[in-house]
Amino acid sequence: MARSVAVRAAAVTGVVAALVATATACGASAGDDKEPEHRAFGLHGRTLTVDSDDSALDLVVSDSAKAGRVEVTRWFQGHVVVGGDPEVTWAMKDDDRLVLRMKCSGVVADCSARHRIVVPRGVAVTVDDGDGRVTARGFEEPLTIRTSDGSVRVSDSSGPLDLRSADGSIHALGVGSRQVRARTQDGSVRLELAAVPDLVESHSQDGSVSIALPRATYRVNTGSGDGSVRVSVPRADSSSHVVTAHTGDGKITVRTAN
Structure with missing residues (x-):
């Protein structure tokens, strides 16, 4: 019995190790997302705060951007083998705070996000990015x-x-x-x-x-x-x-x- 338990434990450990190695070798890259999502958010006032926990950010000022609106393009790739499904969210809060979040956790989890943020001219911007x-x-x-x-x-x-x-x-x-x-x-x-x-x-x-x-x-x-x-x-x-x-x-x- 002890030998069977040990064998099963070793097998599970080997499978998990293989999954970890596979996920690491095929690291997720937001650049692989060929169908990025686009969304526009209303902006009230002349200031914008970008609050991101884990994403690469590209910020651009454009004369063609409509006043009172922020345009965002999102690229995302995520793989979770042992854990919950990966998820990214975006929302404008308090009229001037763009909140970007990514949920990616598990024994084997690999996710990557990138956002391109276009703001109209004349807007002061503050960026607070946790990782990226x-x-x-x-x-x-x-x-x-x-x-x-x-x-x-x-x-x-x-x-x-x-x-x-x-x-x-x-x-x-x-x-x-x-x-x-x-x-x-x-x-x-x-x-x-x-x-x-x-x-x-x-x-x-x-x-x-x-x-x-x-x-x-x-x-x-x-x-x-x-x-x-x-x-x-x-x-x-x-x-x-x-x-x-x-x-x-x-x-x-x-x-x-x-």
């Missing part, structure tokens, strides 16, 4: 992005930027923002500005910091716990253009953009 990379382009209004686990990429934007990632790199390239704040605990920070900023604050706990600035005179403050520091922009303590760059472990470069 975030890209954004075209923003003239304030843009705030927080992600617990994922990279942040911003381009073609001129509004104030406040970008943070607990685990991921932050890149803001070709932006004309007068105020840029970028902070990550684990990852590099790369900022390339197209207009002379009033304030740039950058910090990485573990990663390099690189800042390219238009030609001007700056008040620069830098510090690296373990890494080289190279500042080649013109400097003056009286300058109203303030740049700070700090990292716990990594090199710092502050240079004039080519």
Whole structure:
């Protein structure tokens, strides 16, 4: 009897291990969804908060987007072998909070979601993403992005930027923002500005910091716990253009953009 129980237990363990290996080898990718879903949500006011627990997010400003409406496209792939069926939901709450959720749990579960969010011009956006990379382009209004686990990429934007990632790199390239704040605990920070900023604050706990600035005179403050520091922009303590760059472990470069 003891031998039979042991054999059955070993067989079940082997099956579960095989299922886990199969699911891991065939990892779900939202990019494999050939029939994404589309939906429009009403937006009241000039602010939008995107509240996502586990999804890659692409945010775009469009002049063709209708005022008072947010257009969302969703890609999703999910496989749960031992557990409940995977599920994704989306809803606009409190008139200005887009809530995106994914349910994917079980002994063998593998899910992936991606959302493309198109907002009309003139809307300030705040993103709070639990797990996923975030890209954004075209923003003239304030843009705030927080992600617990994922990279942040911003381009073609001129509004104030406040970008943070607990685990991921932050890149803001070709932006004309007068105020840029970028902070990550684990990852590099790369900022390339197209207009002379009033304030740039950058910090990485573990990663390099690189800042390219238009030609001007700056008040620069830098510090690296373990890494080289190279500042080649013109400097003056009286300058109203303030740049700070700090990292716990990594090199710092502050240079004039080519």
